[in-house]
Amino acid sequence: MSKTTSLWQRFKSAAADVLDFQSRVWVVNIRSSTLQDESFVVSEDNFKQPLQWMKKKQFEEEMLEKVEAMKVSQVLVFHIEGVRYRLLRVK
Numbered sequence: 001m002s003k004t005t006s007l008w009q010r011f012k013s014a015a016a017d018v019l020d021f022q023s024r025v026w027v028v029n030i031r032s033s034t035l036q037d038e039s040f041v042v043s044e045d046n047f048k049q050p051l052q053w054m055k056k057k058q059f060e061e062e063m064l065e066k067v068e069a070m071k072v073s074q075v076l077v078f079h080i081e082g083v084r085y086r087l088l089r090v091k
Helices: 002-023 052-056 061-068
Strands: 025-031 037-043 075-080 083-089
Touching: 052 061, 061 075
Parallel strands: none
Antiparallel strands: 025 037, 025 083, 075 083
């Protein structure tokens, strides 16, 4: 019975991971200079693929891996071409 339970748990976990990407939400703060600072919400609800917004903003593969592994309430900061991106995962 534990073998079946273990298989079921792995299936549930894999299914949750697949579905999770469309429910992730970040608050993003972009600062390109001392005068330009904006914040907004990025939701994967309308994404066609995971991390679509980050890929569009030219995040490197290493950065994407870190964003993919983010936990709720975790903050990451990246610098791309003189622009600072601060991401806070809220969901």
